Every structure is written in C-alpha cells, then in structure tokens.
Amino acid sequence: MFIKVFAVCALIIVVSAQSQYGQTHYQPYHQEEEHYGPAHYEYHYDVQDHHTGDFHGQQEVRQGDKTEGQYYLIDADGHKRTVTYHVDGKSGFIAEVHREPVKGYQAPQQASYH
Numbered sequence: 001m002f003i004k005v006f007a008v009c010a011l012i013i014v015v016s017a018q019s020q021y022g023q024t025h026y027q028p029y030h031q032e033e034e035h036y037g038p039a040h041y042e043y044h045y046d047v048q049d050h051h052t053g054d055f056h057g058q059q060e061v062r063q064g065d066k067t068e069g070q071y072y073l074i075d076a077d078g079h080k081r082t083v084t085y086h087v088d089g090k091s092g093f094i095a096e097v098h099r100e101p102v103k104g105y106q107a108p109q110q111a112s113y114h
Helices: 002-021
Strands: 040-049 054-063 066-074 079-088 094-101
Touching: none
Parallel strands: none
Antiparallel strands: 040 054, 054 066, 066 079, 079 094
C-alpha cells in the first residue's frame, strides 16, 4: 500500500512539474529604440602650404538644429574667397560669399622639367 501511495504521489509531482515547466510563455518582441540627444560639436582647421600655394581653412559650430560656419580659400587669381553660412532647422543652407584680393599674393610657379 505504501508503494502505491508513493507511486501516485511521484506521478502527481512529475505531471505537475511538466505542466508548469512545459508551458511556453509568449513574450512579444520589443526592441528598445535608441534615443540621441541634440548634436553639439565645434571644429576648425587651417592649411597654409607655401610650397604648393594651398591656403584654406574652415570653422563650424553646431548646437541642435542650428549650424554656423565659415570657410575660406585663396583662388588661383589671388583673391581670398570667404563663405559664411548658417543652417537653422528647416531653413536650408544659406551662404554669403565675399571675395577680396590678397596683397602681395603670388601663385607658386610650376616647376619646369626640360
């Protein structure tokens, strides 16, 4: 009699464990979206190569949707071209170009190979 009671109890435990652990719990797929804060940066550079005559530079600052900057270069005709620009939200790229001659500027001479 003891063995029959033991067997029945064991069977109840096994069936109970199977029903508890054999169930599939549905978890809907959820991918966490990455959230980024507003962009903030600042940079500048300046190139002055007297050997090749390459003179140019740029500086820019961005805070959120607002960007302001300026770049310049020396054109082949000896004029300095400066472009000042800004972007504010959806207004688009707005630029102002200014040109002025550079006093004493001489374009580098190309080497002659005979």
